[in-house]
Each structure stands twice: as structure tokens, then as C-alpha cells.
Amino acid sequence: MSYIILLLIFSLSFGGVKVQERVLPNGVKLILKETRGRGIVSGVIFIKSGTHGEKKRGLTNLTATLLTKGTKSYSSYQIASTFEDYGGSLYASAGDDFIEIGFSTKVEGLPKGLSVIRSILTEPLFSEEDLQREKKNALQTLRSRRERGQELATDALRKLTYKGSNYEVIPLGREEDIKTIEREDLIERWKEVLRSENLVLSLVGDFKTEQVLPLLEETFSLLPGGRYELKTEDVPMREDLIERVKRQGSQATVLCAFDAPNFKGEEYFAFKVLDAVLGDGMTSKLFKELRERKGYAYAVYSTYPTRLASPRLIAYIGTSPEKKEDALKDLIEMVKNAPIEPGDVELAKNKIVGDFLLARQTRLRQAWYLGFFEVMGFGWRMEGKYAEKVNSVSFEQVQEVRKKYLKIHHCVVVEP
């Protein structure tokens, strides 16, 4: 039954949708998707870089933050109002593997929006005053992560499981490094990563491609050519580790990392399905056993974030301090050994595809997926093949990847 259902969702959601690709002479890749609606448009610019190779931790994040704070031609207010006046918005942020600049506006506001974006890319101000203020903000945000058990646990787990790679520190950075960041560092970092071959723009909206293409060419043709090479390295998991972090509070937070396959290759989809079987939604193993049967928690789940290197499955449970040791033991046990049946796999596949399709209701999310698949190396066409890929995973493949990967754990327990 589930197989038929999937096919039906699949044909409905992808039927007749046209996505076009243009590669500019300098190597910038444009991905365009026309939609019909109320005259709105969203886009995301991905710049493959992230925190890879940053010398001061937090530098890429500050660089991205300052992009929207002023350029030689536009003030921070003018930048914001260009998008907000049309009911949209603009953001820039740095992740582990890429910088992301996202925007939404009305189609009629797109020409103005793109001229602001061109200015952001090619002539950011990186003013000293803005830098000092945003440094202070970043430091405060970093310290404030202690306020929430889950954030504190995330930071500790990164240190434990990604030791020696750029993922060891969250993109926000490290206190001692942030303090030393200067304007010259920003200028240099931006020059380093803003390379046409690292840049992907995805645009989804109620436009006609032939009308927006000239505008996009004008915006992106003059960007510096070449490529910023990323040196990624995998940090292997060698042994079981458990670290304990003290924090006052009414709950303990348990966060565990398990080994997982790289996204390049067929194992990725089988592992996605495994992750959903274990920790996605109310029918998942973790939810049914640790919340519903054992009553340890309100929230328990797993995720399998897509990264360029050091892939991991992450499992979370928040529980009362007196239950934390049982919860930790059972969480590890469930991830590694909970019995899985063919029906679980079929159900998980439908969950993934359903969530994927429902998330794509907004143009911004559609643009994000297209660009994300491209910048990570799947190719944007994966957006159209994703459901099929997930659907073709077999029960046996799920069992195999589980046997192969879920052996070692790194855990953090934040406890009062």
C-alpha cells in the first residue's frame, strides 16, 4: 500500500515543474524555477566555504553578519527596507559548509533587490563601528548558550566528536578568537571565499525566466572568478566516550553522536531512512520506547545532518535528573539495537517524503533545497529525484548500514 501512496505523492508534486540552469561565463551557477501565485519570489545564494579554513574561529560568521549592515552604496536601513517594504526580508549567515544569503520580495521589487545584493557582494562596507558592535553581540550570544542545556550539550558534543576538524567549534566561533578579529580579517576572508565557482544562486518565484535572466547576469557576472578550495577531513570515531557537563536546571540533556555514512553514495539514503525509523516522529522507535513506554521525556529524537565530512547521527533526549542514567543507557541501546521490521522502513520512507514535500510549500524553502543540493555536491536535480531515491531504499540496505555504522557512540550529559 505504501509504495502506491508514495508514487502518487511523487507524481503530484513534481508533475510539470520546470527548473532551469544557467552557468555564467565566470562559473556562477543560476538555478531558476517558475511558479504561479501572488507575484512573490524568494532566492538563496550559497557560497561553498563555511568555516572551512578560517584562521580565527567566528570570522566567517562575522563576515556574513556584516554583509547586511551596510555597503558603499546602501545603508543598513536601505538594505533592509528594500526587502521589507515588499513584505519580504533578507538574511545572511554562516554555517559549517557554506555561507547563505536568503531573500524574499515581490517580483516587482526584484530589480531593486538584486542591485542591493550586487552591492552586498561586491562592495560591503565592513565598518569598524559595525564590527565592534557585532563582535560584542557574537561574544554575548556565545556566552548565552549556557542558558540552555541543549545548546551547551551541542557545543560539548562538537568538541568531543569532531575534535581536530572545523566542526569542532560552532560557526559562531570561539571567544578568544572573536576578540582578536579585525576589519582586515573580514576583508580578506570575503576576498578569499567570494569566488564565482563557489557560488550558487537559486531563485523560485512567480516570474518569467527570460525576464529575470538579464538582471541576474548583471548581478553575478562581475564576481571574482576562480574557486576557493575546501580542505575537508573526516574525523573517525575510535572509541565510546561519555562526557559530563555541569549546569543547574530542572532537566538533564543527553546528546549522543554515532558514526554515519558520507552523503556521497547510495548508503546516504538508506541511512536517512534508518534515522527516520529511529527518531523521526510519533511512530519512531525512540519516541515509542523512551517517551511513551518508559516516560523518560517529552522530547526525544534523532537527526542525520548532511555535512561535507565527518558524518554523524545525533540523538537527543531531555529528561529529569533522576532518570538520566537510565535514559542515556536506553538511548544508546535503542539506537544500536532496537528491533527494526520491514514495515518500519516503509513507514519511515513515507515520513521522509511527506515531510520533504510539505516543507517545500514556500518558495524560500524550495530555493533553499535546490541550492543546498547543488552546493553540497548532489546536484540540484536531486530535488526532483529525492523522493524516488528514498523510496528505492530496501529493508536489507537499512539493516546493512545499521550494522556497518551504529557501533561507536560519543555522548554528552548536561546535568545539574
Next chain:
Amino acid sequence: MTTLAFTGELKTYKLPNGAKLVVNRREDSEAVALHVWFRVGSIYEDYHQKGMAHFLEHMLFNGSEKYPYGHMDYIVESLGGNLNAGTSKEYTFYHITIAKPYWKQALDVLYQLTQKPLLAEDMVEKEKPIVIEELRRGKDNPTTILWEEFEKLFYKVSPYRYPIIGYEETIQKFTRELLLEFYKNFYQSRNMYLVVVGDVEPEEVYREVLQTFGKEEGKPLPKVDIPQEPEQLENRTKTIRDNRVEKTYWLVGWKVPAVGTKEQYALVVLDQILGNGRTSLFYRELREKGLVYSISTGDFGRPRDNLFFIYATLDAEKLEQVKGRVFELMGSLREALTEEEFQRAKSRIINSEAFNLERVERDAYYIGYSLTVVGMLDYYRYFENNIRSVRREDVLRVLEKYILRKPYSEVIMVPDR
């Protein structure tokens, strides 16, 4: 919220048993959102029932007459849909978003879930530790404490002063009988609003609803007396020290006109001008000048004893300066606000609706909120027109009448070192 120009076909039906159904046919989506709203939340509870509306919401997922425990989640997730629910102080709602071909199965699940729950005794006991973990998870986060303390300070008489989740002591005492009584009072046709948004035929939805929700009998609703909050006569300040926080939180609020009244639309525009987005006055004058780490404004959209707030995070030593500046900026708005900037603020609100409504579940939420909380679909229907008709003078008048000339309540949370 939106206008008729945006929506396809807005059809409203009243069922013979008193339930109301609104269908918004939209051809621009492959997803369908189905919502069931009840006008009941934590303010409808008496003192011993604190947390019951929310606990009941959990209990409805624990099995129905047709679908045993676990089956409803299974049906929805195996069809690639999302099933969830939420409890507020005024309303409780249950919702599914799902691909178009499966809306009938989803409707049946929502019918069983809300109208045929088993509320079994052993499930009540199973659910208690889960809800208590939810409560502790909330308390683990200092900002939950901040908001709870704020409402406790702001409301002295109104039941808005109690937290939705209740207390461990009250939750532990819930029984099947107590829950059943609460359930029977509120989870019935005359207190129910159904909303379906998506590419569906409204008449067909109506027929399906008649065969499910329509079969239940409507009964008179119990009269619940929700005491009104008396006028606040002087400023109230509460300072909390918490050793988990690294910065200072400042939350200040005033009592303002109810959602859906003419004056509240002016308040929505005021909120946009002062604290919404990076073009707002407070963002420019406080966040971008390095006085605060963050600042925002908003109103609770309540149908009675509504509240407008300003929320900022900052360093403790800057609090007095920031407070002074906030009042100065509001006090000089009459001189500072140009007609052009005022018109732009209105356009920002109106234009953002197209983005808000991209997701069918968001659209359904606005309709459900208008029916259940505001008490009129016109709030959804004419929101844009109502914003359009706000004049600069209206905004300045609500600012002066309800904020500048009235006492405030504030909670300050500081690091305890």
C-alpha cells in the same frame, strides 16, 4: 491574514449540531491543511484543573473508538502527513497537513481523535510523567520563567496569570473522571470550528464533515466566568536573579484593546513601526547603536485584557539608559513619524501576508484563530482593508492613550553572580 482577492473561494457552513466549517479552496497547493479548533484553553480551568486543557490535548492522542492507541499517528505518518496539536490560554487545536489525495482519511482521524477518544485510566497514568517532563523542560529554560513571571505580575485577577501547562501538583491529581467531565463540557459541536484549506471541493468537504463531526449531538455550553482584569493603577516591577543567565532580560507591558477592535489595528501598525523587523525604530535606534542585543515588540492578540509588550536583552548596566531611550522614542513619535514612513509600515504588513499564506497550514491557522478567538471570520477576511484604513493619528492616539499615559508592568531578569 489576508483579503478576498488573495483567497480562492471562502465557503462557510453551519452544521445542524452547531459546529462551524470554513473551507478555503486554493488551487496553488498540493497540500491540504485540516484544523479542528475548540474554544477552550487554560483560562477556562478552575483552580484544581490547572493544566487540564493541555493534559487533555495529550490524552486525545491515546486511542479512540475506531483507532487504538498509536494507530492515528501511524495512519497520518504513513500517508506522509503531519499530525499535531496545540493548547493556548484561549483555544486548543488539532491539525493535519497532508498531500491532497488523503484529506478524507485525515478528516476521519481528526474526527476520531477529537470526538471519540477513549481517555483510558491507564493512559492517564502513562501520560503524567511525559507532561511533567514537558513542564520541567520548560522550566529548564530561563526565558520560560521570565514570561511566566511576567504574566503573573501583569494579571492579578484574570486567569491569564496561570501557566498553560499547570503545576506538578495539579497534574498528578488528574483522573479519567475529571478529564471526562472537562472533555464533555468543551469538546462538543457548539464549541467547535473546522477549517480546511487546500485544493478541495467545499461541498464535498461539507458532506464528509456531516457524516463524521455532523453525527455528534450539540449541547448547551457551560457558562464560564472569566474575571476581567481591573485597571492597573501604578507601575509594577519585579526583578528575578537567575544564575543560569548571562545577560539581562527586560520585558515590559501595558493593557491594550482586544484583538479585532478598531484600535487594535492601529496597535498592529504601531508594533510594526516600533519593533518589527530590521527597518523598525527600536532596531535602528537601539540594536544598531549597540545598546541592546535584541529588541522586539508585539501584542498577544487576546480577545480580552490584551497586552502589548516590549522585550529586550541587554547588559544590566545599560538598562536605565535603554528604558529612557525607549520612552523617549515613543514620546517623540508624534514629531518623528513622517507620513511616508507610516505608509511604508502599513505596506510592510500588507505585503507580508502573501508570504505568510504560502503554507496552507498557516492560512488555516489564521482562519481558525479568527473564528475561535476573535469570534468573527471578518478578522481574517478584511484584515488588509482594516490595516489600510488605519491613519497616522490612530496610531499616535493608541500609543498615547494606552501606553504613554498608563502604568506598566515589567520583569527584569539578571544574572545572579
